[in-house]
Amino acid sequence: MSKATHNFFISSISDNNFEQCLKCSICTVYCPVSAVEPLFPGPKQAGPDGERYRLKNPRFTDDSLKLCLNCKRCEVACPHDVRIGDIIQRARLQNSKHKPGIRARLLASTDLVGKIATRLTPAFNTILSLKTTKEYKHRMLGIDRHFAFPTYARVTFEKWFEKNAAKKQSGFSQQVAYFHGCHVNYNDTAPGIAFVNVMNKLGFGVTLINDEKCCGNPFMANGMPQKALKLAFHNLNQLRLTSQQVPIVLTTSSTCTFTIRDEYNFVLGLDNHDVRDKISLATRFIYKKIEDGELILPPVKPDFKLRIAYHSACHMEKLGWSFYSSSLLRMIPGVQLIMLDSLCCGMAGTYGFKTENYRRSLKIGEPLFQAIREAEADVVVTDCEMCKQQIEAATGARVLHPIEVLAMALDD
């Protein structure tokens, strides 16, 4: 069986990747924006087709590229490995003439706004929910008044960790590092707290990344490549430093994970190969440990019962990792799992916050919301915090992170 197998695949990450396009239009079939918005030229046109023109003259870059959610569903569907989403994002970032306005800065600065807001909660939450504030944001900033802006946690995750968990972490013989992301730190600390509890129960101590900053994804999405680059540099350095001591870095946010692993390289053009494979979602890490026989799932509460509808977030789909989260959930005795059709929720980070996108965003998500209503589950589970936000607002369903489910299920 020694006949050499060569690598005949065309390299899919070359700058001429767009030339691999067969013009089959399959990507268009799966683009959630194309499905509801005729002004969007669609992945084929905005991606590989448009790229030919833009390479000749950047003048061909037009504003419709902004309508792309960067969900990468086109890429997942493409039979010929065209990096359609990456091509569009790069074109947007490289050729954008407009200076980002105050709203883009506000929405992108999850870290800065979070820092201020958590200091001022609950006043900030009240202000955010006030009608006049919503009106102001709607009119002056273009953040849709219908949108329930994420509320802010009173105590950041980092503060909680310092106070309640940090001390006992050194008592574990095995250690993992945790990149918590902005949302866990400022808005919804529950998945972060659940993560620490679960890892401790599994026998791992948790270390935080020294001086973690926003992964930069919101800055890419809001047309601020310089900011994103700065953050990416910073985080890569911090991750390198941390991983010298603790080589395993775990996350709970699918989008932060995807950004650090793939977008840093493909969109921002940074060399992240030494960091990339050290970063993994917690669910994937735990599943693989159990599969390899290195870990046994501790006992679950005897009366634990939960009917779960699992939603594959776009970036989970792109990572190919939904399998890990859903399989881990399936391992929990008492869990009944329904896999929802893999569809975009329409939120895409900060896209759905914007007035011009709000309606389109809900329209994009409607087939998913419909499926959720039909599933009649106790909870919806997803790995993405922004999907959670959108699904809760649109359907009223309770949405949890898989690690939260695991934390709920494990016996004390």
Next chain:
Amino acid sequence: MKFNTIIIGGGLSGLTAGITLAEQGQRVAILATGQSRLHFTSGSLELLGYNPDGSVVTAPLQECESLPASHPYQVIGTQALRQFAPHAQELLAAAGIKVRGNAEANHYRISPLGIPKPAWLTLDDYITADSQLSFPFRRVLLVSIAGYIDFPIALLRHGLQQCGLECNVAEVRTPAIENLRTSQTEMRATNIARILSEQAAIDQLSVEINRAISGEEAILIPAVIGIADDNNLKYLRRMVTRPLFCVSTLPPAVTGVRLQTRLRKRFLNLGGTFMLGSTVRKANFSADRIASVTASNLPDQKLSADNFILATGSFMGNGLVATQDSIIEPIMNLDVDATQGRDSWTSPRLNDPQPYMEFGVHTDSSLHPAINGHIVPNLWAIGAVLSGHNPISLADSTGVDMITALFAANDIISHNI
């Protein structure tokens, strides 16, 4: 990750095998690079449309006997064709796809360019003619949608007239569809189908169609309705005042997407794992058997199984790759049937049968491929990656997909009991 069977490729053949194995309780994973050729299927499947001499096949189960020994139907034995052809139909029905036709006698479908072509199974809501090329009506209204370019109405009309139909044309426009015309490039069958997934849009359309009818006995519309299921099409049929049938369009085909969606859903409901965006790059052997494969997006994950099925398709799906001087199966470098020398790959006349179309992986009579002449006992090759068939000159592609998939799946089941 450990499975009973891993299938590489998520098109018609991979899904057919996956569904059959999952129905028998196997733990199955399908790994696919992206979406498949199914997106180009019109409303019909073909078992065998033409004989090697170019004549039309009327009775596929009999005429397959005269195929050369290298054809996949002959490789597995034409008895298998008889056995599995009805299974294919049952499998489609269980996935919610209702078809007409059978393997004993071909009927005619109408191609997007208006040419009648022999077919095995056709979706229930499509126009077909019987083996004598006669239709159940004479006067039809051919509806075109304003701004929709993938429906060559003049050619279609001409074709239908050649078949003896009297054919009036009406161009309709509705507010919902007009809105889509903002973007010319996106005025495609699948996008129109998204618009027409709302009942209000169907109401508008039915009003326009009814208004256009005069003395015709039937209505023909482009197949632009029903991307996820056929509920809205049924609704439209109730709303119009004459029997209504679909005519297939140029790709991407709504019906193809529906076939893919329904089959995938069926597979998932049976507990199967479908991984899209996972290109298999490498197979890891233990002695002469495959132990596991590795996928592009999960490089550090060994995907292991007892059995493996190669359903990667032909050149378009990268199941076969042409280098400067040879034809290669890129994952395992399996033995391939192909002629030597680039010049021999093509015929100079475009409309002649093209030799490269028949290139593919060489197998034994159980569909096991080989490496350097050594059979790989836990690997089966199915569908378009196989050598010896020709989707154009023989019109056998979907038949080869489904029949070889059913054959391999049943072979696996019988060995695993």
